[in-house]
Amino acid sequence: MFHDYLQGSLEALLFAAGEPLTVAQIAGIMQLDKPQVWELLTLLEESYNEENRGLCLRKVAGGYQLCAKPQHFELLKQLERVQEVKLSAAAMETLAIVAFKQPVTRSEMEAIRGVKVDGVVNTLVDYGLICEAGRKDTLGHPILYATTDKFLLTFGLDSLKDLPAMPEDDGSGEPEQISLLDSLRDEAINENTEENTKDDGAV
CATH class of the missing domain: 1.10.10.10 (Winged helix-like DNA-binding domain superfamily/Winged helix DNA-binding domain)
Known part of the structure; x- marks a missing residue:
């Protein structure tokens, strides 16, 4: 008893x-x-x-x-309690870079994206999806960024080891990384229908 x-x-x-x-x-x-x-x-x-x-x-x-359980997802959606984490294309692209290449500096992100990332990085930090993870041992000691536990929760991962394996980099891998994160996020939204996420709106 x-x-x-x-x-x-x-x-x-x-x-x-x-x-x-x-x-x-x-x-x-x-x-x-x-x-x-x-x-x-x-x-x-x-x-x-x-x-x-x-x-x-x-x-x-x-x-x-x-x-x-998955068979109840459609019913629970009627409660409108599940709020999708909405990320802009720029935010998703930057997050994909951090997720698959972490720890990574802002300049390294910018080298991959070809544009400044200051605003997007700050927003992702505020959103709790990435955080500072030390400093790189190079000139200027730039800040390194990595994903957080909230990132794992948002994308339905137990650990970073659960990230999908990426093929060898041929210079065109970012769209595929973004697609993988999109798929993970969609699965997590369905699997976490009991969680009432407070954050809403595109970043």
């Missing part, structure tokens, strides 16, 4: 969090050992795998989150 109580407590915790929680976070909040948390997560996942359950347990951004 107490084990059932713990499983219910974990379910309530994940529901209330609204964002992925790591095993360490769950263990700290519930005052359990990590092996106990793993066991509870496994049991919870098994219970959600039943056909009549509307939710599923999903691993994303290094943590665990409750999400709606």
Whole structure:
């Protein structure tokens, strides 16, 4: 009975969090050992795998989150609670460069895009999709940029290792990188229909 109580407590915790929680976070909040948390997560996942359950347990951004099952996406869209992260073409192109070539400096982004990126980079930083990741050991020590956990969450990735593999660079790879990010984002929007993203509007 107490084990059932713990499983219910974990379910309530994940529901209330609204964002992925790591095993360490769950263990700290519930005052359990990590092996106990793993066991509870496994049991919870098994219970959600039943056909009549509307939710599923999903691993994303290094943590665990409750999400709606794909068969309910159309129904949930009627609530208009799912807001797509809308990025301009310039922002998506710059984000693709950071995602696939990180850590990268502004000048390196500009060399690839052929235009200034100051405004777009600042906006992506404000949006929480990229962040400063140290400085490059070259003249002037320019700031390096990398993607964030919010980037992983937005694009439905558990880690950067889940980014699609890119073919060898032939000088025309950026459009394909952007297309890959677009596809990832579309999948993440569907898979995260339980998340009410506060940010809206093109950047």
